[in-house]
Amino acid sequence: MAFKTVSGQVNLIEIENEISKFWKEQKIFAKSVEDRSPDNAYTFVDGPPFVTGNPHYGSLLPSIAKDVIPRYQTMLGKRVRRVFGWDCHGLPIEEKVNKLFGIKSSAQLEEKLGIEKYVQECRKYVQTASSDWRWYIEKIGRWVDMDNAYYTMSVDFMESVIWAFKQIYDKGLIYKGKRVSLFSTDTSTPVSQFEVAMDPDNYQEMEDLSVFVKFELTNTPECINDKALQSKPIYLIAWTTTPWTIPANFALAVNSKFIYSLVEVDQEYLIVAKDRVQYTFGNKVRVIAEFPGGELGGVKYAQIYDYLKSDSKTDFQVYLSEDVNLDEGTGVLHIAPAFGEVDFQMGLKHGITALSDIDEEGNLTIGPWKGIYLRDASALITEDMQKKQVLLRSEVYTHRLPFYRGSNPLIYMAQDAYFIDVQKIKERMKELNQETNWIPEHIKEGRFLHTLETSPDWCISRNRYWATIMPIWRSKTGEEIVIGSLNEMAQYCNEITVNPGYIGVNREPGTAKPTYFFRGEPMDLHRDVCDKVVLKKDGKEYFRIPEVLDCWMDSGSAPFAEYHYPFENKQAFEDSQPADFIIEYVGQVRAWFNVLLRISTLIFDQGAFTNVICTGVLAGNDGRKMSKSFGNYPDPKMILDTYGGDALRLYLMGSPVMKGEDMNFLEEGVSENYKFLLIYWNCYKFFMDYASILQWECNKIDPGTLKASLSVLDKWILARLTEVVILSRKALDNYDLPAATKLLKEFLVTDFSTWYIRRSRDRVSNNENLIDQDTFFSVMYGVLVTFTKLFAPLAPFITEEIYRTLTDEESVHLSFYPEGDKGLLNETLVQDMKTVREVVELGHSKRKEAELKLRQPLAKLTYSLSRKLSDDLEEVIAQELNVKSVEYKKSSAPKPAVELDTVVTQDLAEEGKAREIIRQVQQMRKDATLTLKDKIEIYLPQWPEQYTEMILKMTSAVKLVKSDQAEIKKIAV
Secondary structure, eight states: OOOOOOOSSOOHHHHHHHHHHHHHHHTHHHHHHHTSOTTSEEOBOOOOOBTTOOOOHHHHHHHHHHHHHHHHHHHTTOEEOOEEEEBOOSHHHHHHHHHHHTOOSHHHHHHHTOHHHHHHHHHHHHHHOOOOHHHHHHHTTOOOEEEEEEETTSHHHHHHHHHHHHHHHHTTOEEEEEEEEEEETTTTEEOOHHHHHTOGGGEEEEEEEEEEEEEEBSSOOTTOOOTTTTTSOEEEEEEESOGGGGGGOOEEEEOTTSEEEEEEETTEEEEEEGGGHHHHHTTOOEEEEEEEGGGGTTOBBOOSOOSSOOOOTTSSBEEEOTTOOSSSSOSOEEEOTTSSHHHHHHHHHHTOOOOOSBOTTSBBOSGGGTTSBHHHHHHHHHHHHHHTTOEEEEEEEEEEEEOOSSSSOOEEEEEEEEEEOGGGGHHHHHHHHTTOEEESTHHHHTHHHHHHHHOOOEEOEESOSSSOBOOEEEETTSOEEEOOSHHHHHHHOTTEEEOTTOOOTTOOTTSOOOOEEETTEEOOSSHHHHTTOEEEETTEEEEEOSOEEOHHHHHHHHHHHTTTTTTSOHHHHHHTOSBSBEEEEGGGGTTHHHHHHHHHHHHHSSOSBSEEEEEOOEEOTTSSOOOTTTTOSOOHHHHHHHHHHHHHHHHHHTSGGGGTOOEEOOHHHHHHHHHHHHHHHHHHHHHHHHHHHTTOOTTOSOHHHHHHTOOHHHHHHHHHHHHHHHHHHHHHHTTOHHHHHHHHHHIIIIIIIIIIIHHHGGGTTTOSOHHHHHHHHHHHHHHHHHHHHHHTTTOHHHHHHHHHHHHOOSOGGGSOOOOOOGGGOOHHHHHHHHHHHHHHHHHHHHHHHHTOOTTSOEEEEEEEESSOOOHHHHHHHHHHHTEEEEEEEEOOOSSOEEEEOOOOOHHHHHHHHHHHHHHHHHHHHHHTTOOTTOEEEEEESOOOGGGHHHHHHHHTEEEEEEOSSOEEEEEOO
């Protein structure tokens, strides 16, 4: 094939746009999948983004990695299925609809719209939501099937989710019970603890009113034997930051290991932990007695508010608990079993009453505070306790509280809900975790193992609307039917019909897929339809319970639900598991990665993924969270329009964020990688231009002649390239994208461009040794083609353009990843060339010290080493340092040293002048935009005439002419 010159005014953005267009028109992505054998598959699970949001750097980061790894695996011969997905359920959608209709509460929602209409509006919103994802996906060069994306709101997906629910239910691992979990009063529903913990910004500092409450003992402890005190009121002082829970107090707790003090303050007798006396009262106290906390166990006290009635003998007494600490408060714990994990567990252990004083929207349900939101009620209750003389004091307390999609902090509240018994699978999950390769490695035995060990049972029911239904139907007498498929549901409801082509769940391939209808309309698994479905069994009617499933059940089911498993694609899914690869940011360790393993363990008793990359967190350029109001990050669209997808890919894939470290996003980093791409392009341009001018063709030189005529630089670059092939495969096999990126960039810049090409330029222009010239072209061509293949997964656009032009083949992404010819390895030569470059660097330093430019030839350099370098390598040193000879001096020092003869003789000075003239003429050619083929005449006042031939040869000139003015003239050839 004939090579053509390449424009120096390259526009990489235009090239990327043209390549993207080419991929679409020629269906290169589809070919890359179809060309590989289905029997050699590689799978990854793509965590779906919310359909409402637009991409940001945090979502583009894993999206790019989800392209790099599949491209690499494809080039290894793997068939990589890549299907996009959309997360459609949950509070983000409900918030949009609430805003649209001005809905502030669940009660208002059900009164204003009704559940059926509300769910329909949620569905409508998702179906019409606009998203720029496709534009971004194409701009970053990601290959993924968006036309056949899965949606978590689709009936097929949800059917797989309810199937999963029933599988777990039938194993006895789902139960209904009362447990404490995070609860949102803004949305009136439980919130998963890992959902909050995945983002540090979900915790905010808040000021609350903390109170020191006086609980009067109704019987005097035996440890207080002063008879004078037995007729006086004695109080235990408990501290809390939630005054609104005081009406729900049913017990107090102390620690038997602590010493407690009875003190007199302002003629009142009060008890707190000894180590908290100073904190609670200051210095104006008189200590009357001290005793172990165990002496207070079983002591009774008076209820402060009796709005919540209890006749239980276990209530309103002091219990012993090691959960009481001295870090804050008084050493006396206020116990409201309806709120707080410690409180609730103590209530279960001792049979303490657990009654709540708030409703699901956080409004008080008792006393004069009925209907008032709990945070507002706290001040009123504090004021009331002051009037009742049961308040010692109050003060503002600042602490960090969890938030999630609401303006009010979450609370811990005991609630009746459905739970998955995570405790029964913990050990198995820990075993399966050992089979997983984590990047970074410390996550495996660190954060993820801690997550597994400390996970409470999973509350999977939600009191919401837009989500997959909880597939439980209950009769009026309490019997339940749990449904795991539409077919099963149809067996209990004659209002559900199916299309005539249906022949059962385990139908033969190619037979008609069942389509279900309810009352003539397409069946759905949302509340607007299923709440109307009445099941009948043995003459009884069953009605669906109102709860829906936690949306994380959707997320954890994604690996099989996207296949509509087990109703379709059964073998395809089973052959794909566990997934070879997943990636998300480190916050998903507690969330998505956790629920993926949970559900896979619960249903399949196997891991969900084999290799997982946990990225760090991308912050703004000032270290704060990226925020439009802060103006601390450049618009992603602008970055892609300015620098292109390849530059962004290289910046992010080469960054420490891919090793789990946090990082500030800096535009300068993208810009630097754009400049790197220009270096790559210039290497390619150098080859193309000279190959075109000299009409070089591939296979011009036979292999035997080529091997015999390789210079030391040729042998070295081929050895280095082979090393890079082996190391890049190792890095990518280990999912170490920063190492692969760094390796390839350093090779191109440091080895190929700065050293090999620059040191070989004289072999191209005016080289009378045509075999050497052909050898150089052959080597450079081979290095460019091989490097382009190596680089293709990381920078798919520019490599596609270069590869197609170099090879005339359809696409680099349809080629195979280089394996490397180990016969070209030469560790000694590679190490010796490192030494050569060290010697050269020292020589340049000596020139700088002597203020001698490189164009000025010098007589001699002497280097000291433990052994002599080859003559070929010494010649490389001589050429690079522009010295006439290189001499060796033996040394036992571990590092090389050099001596440079800096004496400039008359002849050396004349040659230096000639080289300066060559530089000036080359600049004139560039300023005149002459091509390499253009011949010139040079006009100069004077020049060293003994170097006339050298000047003509090095500048592609045909004549030197005496003239008062220095100039060049293009001549016709």
